[in-house]
Amino acid sequence: MQISLSPRRVTSALPLLLPGLALAAAIALVARSAASASEVGWLSPMILAVLLGMGLNRALGAPAWAQPGLALAMRPLLRLGVMLLGLQLSLAQLGALGLSGLLVVALCLAATFVFTLAFGRLLGVDPALTELIAAGTSICGASAVVAANTVTRAREEDVAYAISIVTLFGTVAMLVFPMLQRVIELSPAGYGLWIGASVHEVAQVVAAGFQGGSDAGEFATISKLARVMLLAPVVLVLGRLALRRRGAGSDTPVPAVPWFVAGFIALMLVNSLVAIPEQAAQATRAATSFLLTAALAAVGMQTDLAKLVSRGGRPLLLGFAAFLFIGTLALGLAAIAV
Structure with missing residues (x-):
């Protein structure tokens, strides 16, 4: 179900949209509260929102009255949340990493992305699901999965599966890599670069990075x-792949530059050139997090667990192989570069 963000159409459809939006918002609020109350610092509200939505779907089903609002949350509002991520990034952060660090990050991302696509094809995993796992592993976990799905347009079950896989192996990396550091004994900068270039979720990177000390944690976060x-160039590549997969005759082509990708880049440049007041920056970060969490709550509400299980074990094997690949490659390059 496609929902336009035209003000006139949204206003006229508001009575239909509000119930589903309220449901997604309620799940998001519960997920945020649970994550805040938890002593597990890396537990993401977005991940909890997916799990809560899937549980509600399993217990009660996805009510018809909620469908229009859930569709709005899953598509236009999700894209808006991805676009607003640009305000949390700046070119100065790239400069702090240095040329060698940037090369390590770029090489790990590109190589993991290509490896995952190739291995997924070899395993016979659905191309759209493979692309979601590739994006989530190589970039930033659940956020990358939902951003990639704006152009791949995979089934909700595939989105939930991909998020589950990258969350699982990101958690393994967060727990195991700090223990390996005690044996390998990289420098703080090398350890931070390894963690930042390989662990999936931002929260998992912070949790693992600072186990190596403050210098390692800061370098991991920057990486x-x-x-x-x-994220923006990868989404563009996925858009091209999706367009090719659908064929030239598709009636729903992917635009050359999706509006939210252009907005992401523009906001990143704004944040690089303009000093945004801290109060406004905090409000924007909170709004962005809530939009993405509500969108993932809607994804969970549209996910059928039976269909999720029917995907089998090959996507799980793909996620495990991608996890091993990026972890090993990032370790080798970090040891050389720093």
């Missing part, structure tokens, strides 16, 4: 933000 900045 991770550099990966997030590459």
